[in-house]
Amino acid sequence: MKDTVKTENIEEIKRRSRRKTIALCVIAAIFVAALIGWIVSLEIENKKQRTRLENMYERTFYELTDATNNLELNLSKLLVAYSREQSSALTLETYKHSQAALDAVTRLPLYRVNSSDAEKFFNQVADFCLSYNRALAYNKDDSAYRERLEDMYITARTINNQVTSETADMQNGGLSVSDSLEKWDKANRNRAESGGTDGDEKDYSSVEYPELIYDGPFSDGVSNRCYKALENLEEIGVEQACAKVRELPFEITEVTKIGEKSGEGAAFELMATSSVGDIYCSVTKRGGKFLNISLSRDVTDVVLTEDGAKAAAEEFTRSLGFDVSPVWYNVIGGVAVVNMAPVKDGITYYTDLVKVKIALDDGSPCGLETTGYCMNNCARDLKPTMNEKAAKSVLPDYLTVSGVRLALIPDGQSELLCYELAAEYKGLDYFIYVDAHDGRQINIMRVIDEDQGKMVI
Amino acid sequence: MKKKKIILIVTAFILCVGVMLTAGITVASAKNIVKGDTAENNRIVQQRLLDLGYYKGKVDGIWGPKTLAAVKSFQRAKGLVQDGIVGAKTEKALGITLSSGGSTSNSNSTDVNLLAKCVYAEARGEPYTGQVAVAAVVLNRVRSPKFPNTISGVIYQPWAFTAVNDGQINLTPNDQAYKAARDALNGWDPTNGCLYYYNPATATSKWIWSLKVELTIGRHSFARA
DSSP states (O other), rough: HHHHHHHHHHHHHHHHHHHHHHHHEEEEEHHHHHHHHHHHHHHHHHHHHHHHHHHHHHHHHHHHHHHHHHHHHHHHHHHHOOOOOHHHHHHHHHHHHHHHHHHHHHHOOOOOHHHHHHHHHHHHHHHHHEEEHHHHTTTTTEEEEHHHHHHHHHHHHHHHHHHHHHHHHHHTTTTOHHHHHHHHHHHHHHHHHOOOOOTTTTGGGGGGOOOOOSSSOOOOOOGGGOOGGGGOOBBHHHHHHHHHHTTSSSOOEEEEOOOOOOOOEEEEEEEETTTTEEEEEEEEBBTTEEEEEEEOOOOOOHHHOOHHEEEEHHHHHTTTOOOEEEEEEEEEETEEEEEEEOOTTTTTEEGGGGEEEEETTTTTEEEOOOHHHHHHHOOOOOOSSSSSHHHHHHHHHHSSSEEEEEEEEEEEEEEEEEEEEEETTTTTTEEEEEETTTEEEEEEEEEETTTTTTEEE | HHHHHHHHHHHHHHHHHHHHHHHHHHHHHHHOBBBGGGGHHHHHHHHHHHHHHHHHHSSSOOOOOHHHHHHHHHHHHTTOOOOOOOOOOHHHHHHHOOOOOOOOHHHHHHHHHHHHHHHHHTTTTOHHHHHHHHHHHHHHHHHSSSSSHHHHHTTTTSSSOOOHTGGGGOOOOOHHHHHHHHHHHHHHHHHHHHHHOOOOOOOHHHHTTTSOEEEEEETEEEEEO
């Protein structure tokens, strides 16, 4: 009897053990199945994302193909356009396609060394076309522009051939855009990084790019601009530059050199340790002018008014040898940003801007930027041909004018004497600039209220 | 009977078209400009007109026929030109101050946000001037022909910034990053036109090492080209 009970117990234990094993196996199987399902779903999602990205690249690549094709075509037409109307229409078309090519090439995953020259070319062609179009609109001599067209066309044709050949390779070889670009990019990247120069015809950097000098911000001549305010000034050494920093109205304990800028605006980069934290300063080698002062501190108790901040900014800039007056005011986090410009004989020189930051708790300076002043300030003899009344009369009746003043404003690479007219149209505020000699409308700026004050764009 | 039906249908059609046209005209004429053209300005105008008894609708910031009618009625009462436009004169007569911002103002703050995100992702922990310098490099690229012409174009250009590649760009920036971004947008550029920067401790590209370093702030070396 005892043996029978024992056998039954053993059987029961075995049965339980078997059930447990089966249950464990089922759980493990469910777990594995779930894991496989999860991995498969991840892979499906991953594939979807890859396809989506690939489609975006493909679209961008075909857009680049269209744009370079149209760019070459329009430049070739521009070569033979002899009427101003046709040239004007073609410059706008070329501008559009150059911008589209730039947009496409910057969205593709290309290594910078391979694409930066092409990006520069597309940018410059677009900028050149705007400048050309403006010259045509103002009836200026366009011969200098026409002379550049052939070089631009040849470069555009070379780039277009490369892009077209790349497209054909991709389509014939059955490669995806990202695979093809990766292959091409890797080869060029290795070559560029190892300093090799063997010509790969698919490398945009191997194309010969023309030097484009014209009246526009992306012109090749812009980077070589001189610093007029520093001309004929004596060069100083780093010790003298450090001494100038020590004269700033802060408790400065140490000044160290952290760098040196070369070129026209050569400057010493200095870091000062002070009671208000680190102060970064850039002091020009010629004349020892402050190009830049930057520090950050928290301002909690705002006590200074706008007039107080402007007076403090004026005092600080005069102490550094800049004869400028406040022309614009803004407040950011308890710090006033005061834009200042020379004002002489009723003319505001916006070209020679100095920007100052004043802490609104104690009126101490916490920033200075004088690049505009150092680049442009010089003796000028400016006289308007029109008077204020005539300038006002140029504006249409639907604009309500609330103020007029003479201003020198940047105009491409040069500057232009204008009347600045503060005007309102249906509740929208503007500054409208008209040429002080012939009343042509030169520029329109919108005045917009922001959280921190007014902004002009 | 059939004729009656046709007449009824035609009359109903004409009425419908008439109603639609009238509604269209009303809606079109309601599309006037209030100073700054923002919902907040519309709300201020509606609230003021409600207080003065010219407006009976909801203060919802939506410029509709009721608001337009109220503005015109106010202008009539005050001897102003009844054009339904809240310009400087109507604003003054209402005794309110409207901001002249608009969608452009919003797009500017979008740029500040994006630039601050880039500064925080790329240069948090760096000295303040180093953060301004990173923001300035982005803006120098926008101004350079070698790069895209917009802040977003520069920041999201493939392989341009490590923090964009690894997703750190989506971190929430702190106040200092915003200050640095605003300073750079206001024209501060400690790099004086540099287009590149790298961390010498981590940079592996031989090309980036070949660039002439103009200055070093914190852990970043800045180069022109």
